[in-house]
Amino acid sequence: MEIAEIKPLTPREIETELDKYIIGQSQAKRSVAIALRNRWRRQQVPEPLRDEIAPKNIIMIGPTGVGKTEIARRLARLAKSPFLKIEASKFTEVGYVGRDVESMIRDLTHLAVDMVKSEEKEKVEAKAKDLAEDQLLDILLPSPKSEQDAGETSTRERFRQMLRDGKLDDRFVELEVAQRPSSPMIEIFAAAGMEEMQSGIQDMLSGMMPDKRKRRHVKVSEAKKILEQEAAGKLIDMDKVVKKAIARVEQSGIIFLDEIDKVATKGGGTGGPDVSREGVQRDLLPMVEGTSVHTKHGIVVTDHILFIASGAFHVSKPSDLLPELQGRFPIRVELDALTQEDFVRILTEPENALVTQYKALLDTENIELIFDTEAIEEIAKISFEVNERTENIGARRLHTVMEKLVEEVSFEAPDVAPQQIQITAAYVQERLRDIAKDVDLSRFIL
Numbered sequence: 001m002e003i004a005e006i007k008p009l010t011p012r013e014i015e016t017e018l019d020k021y022i023i024g025q026s027q028a029k030r031s032v033a034i035a036l037r038n039r040w041r042r043q044q045v046p047e048p049l050r051d052e053i054a055p056k057n058i059i060m061i062g063p064t065g066v067g068k069t070e071i072a073r074r075l076a077r078l079a080k081s082p083f084l085k086i087e088a089s090k091f092t093e094v095g096y097v098g099r100d101v102e103s104m105i106r107d108l109t110h111l112a113v114d115m116v117k118s119e120e121k122e123k124v125e126a127k128a129k130d131l132a133e134d135q136l137l138d139i140l141l142p143s144p145k146s147e148q149d150a151g152e153t154s155t156r157e158r159f160r161q162m163l164r165d166g167k168l169d170d171r172f173v174e175l176e177v178a179q180r181p182s183s184p185m186i187e188i189f190a191a192a193g194m195e196e197m198q199s200g201i202q203d204m205l206s207g208m209m210p211d212k213r214k215r216r217h218v219k220v221s222e223a224k225k226i227l228e229q230e231a232a233g234k235l236i237d238m239d240k241v242v243k244k245a246i247a248r249v250e251q252s253g254i255i256f257l258d259e260i261d262k263v264a265t266k267g268g269g270t271g272g273p274d275v276s277r278e279g280v281q282r283d284l285l286p287m288v289e290g291t292s293v294h295t296k297h298g299i300v301v302t303d304h305i306l307f308i309a310s311g312a313f314h315v316s317k318p319s320d321l322l323p324e325l326q327g328r329f330p331i332r333v334e335l336d337a338l339t340q341e342d343f344v345r346i347l348t349e350p351e352n353a354l355v356t357q358y359k360a361l362l363d364t365e366n367i368e369l370i371f372d373t374e375a376i377e378e379i380a381k382i383s384f385e386v387n388e389r390t391e392n393i394g395a396r397r398l399h400t401v402m403e404k405l406v407e408e409v410s411f412e413a414p415d416v417a418p419q420q421i422q423i424t425a426a427y428v429q430e431r432l433r434d435i436a437k438d439v440d441l442s443r444f445i446l
């Protein structure tokens with residue numbers, strides 16, 4: 001099957017990969033690593049039992065800005081799985097009420113179809129290029145094939161070489177290109193929750209219109225691209241793509257349900273938003289328990305999709321969720337609040353660390369930013385203090401603090417370049433101390 005084709009990472013390898021981007025939170029990393037590995041293990045189990053093994057869904061509990069979403073995002077990339085992130089609370093918002101929860105499965109399926117399609121396209125790329133080249137040569141040298149003698153073949157080969165070298169790129173050719181029948185544009189406005197029907201009808205209508213072809217006068221360089229696209233389209237078997245995509249969603253799809261705590265109701269609410277919150281949970285339940293969802297591409301069974309839920313659970317607790325839903329999320333991991341030392345590491349260690357980012361940004365202006373170790377410590381300290389004094393937004397604070405810190409350099413960079421700028425602890429103090437000390441000021445600025 002699909003997943004087995006990719007060399008599966010061991011839990012330890014997954015943890016190591018996550019370590020490149022996320023500091024600390026080792027318990028959460030281990031849990032998601034196990035969950036991912038379990039899907040591969042399940043694939044190896046023989047048939048009748050395999051279907052019985054349900055995914056071990058996870059709830060990540062922890063304050064804001066400590067890496068919950070980041071872990072899930074990085075995990076999906078590692079797994080090369082179709083991944084969808086959705087806020088559970090969205091379904092309770094005005095304008096969303098009534099939008100069915102099933103839409104997330106549809107979105108995930110669309111995503112997987114695109115994913116498989118581009119993979120297949122890559123596979124046929126070389127062949128499509130060859131086909132397009134021959135087609136283009138036919139247009140450039142319209143000579144009946146039967147009469148081709150040796151001389152003409154060599155002309156053709158000469159042209160082929162010129163074509164490859166791009167020497168013919170600026171010539172114009174006449175091309176027949178397919179046009180998607182777009183006019184008259186038929187827009188169908190469907191009621192909420194019926195998007196699927198809407199797109200179905202639109203597909204049907206466009207299918208009824210004849211495939212119009214239009215002659216176009218284009219440069220060879222553009223003709224190449226058009227013909228390659230068309231050839232690739234013909235080489236790809238869309239039925240196969242869809243089948244593969246659905247299998248991939250069913251076997252390895254991951255849905256990240258953010259802000260699950262916002263739909264948990266505390267102690268049997270009475271009317272109002274609580275009703276809709278519980279309603280959302282009831283809607284979610286079949287998705288998580290396993291159901292069949294009709295999508296544009298076919299029926300998708302959700303039994304083995306992995307759900308990772310996350311929330312701060314400040315007000316509500318996981319036990320405030322519907323019991324059935326709790327049972328479907330057997331793994332609970334708590335993420336730790338970040339310490340000042342964590343901040344220092346987050347600033348410098350991840351592959352996408354903020355300090356690295358700012359250095360690279362200013363490097364484009366010929367400014368070499370050098371951060372003293374003490375300066376980094378000072379940034380971490382100030383961020384931590386502001387978090388404590390105002391609102392704790394976790395590592396997100398580093399972003400606002402850093403931005404404020406380099407504001408002046410950022411503005412003046414083009415005027416002073418090339419230059420080496422050393423960020424010292426004193427510089428950090430000078431730029432940020434006053435703001436950080438004043439609670440009101442930092443509420444607005446940091």
Ligand SMILES: Nc1ncnc2c1ncn2[C@@H]1O[C@H](COP(=O)(O)OP(=O)(O)OP(=O)(O)O)[C@@H](O)[C@H]1O
Pocket residue numbers: 021022023024025062063064065066067068069070071258311312346350394395396
């Ligand atoms: N442990 C960490 N290591 C490295 N970067 C982190 C860590 N925690 C948070 N960050 C960074 O902080 C930002 C916010 O993190 P993230 O989106 O994961 O927060 P969250 O835990 O999902 O919060 P929320 O509950 O508000 O959704 C991201 O840019 C992320 O890279």
Ligand SMILES: [Mg+2]
Pocket residue numbers: 068069070258
């Ligand atoms: Mg998040």
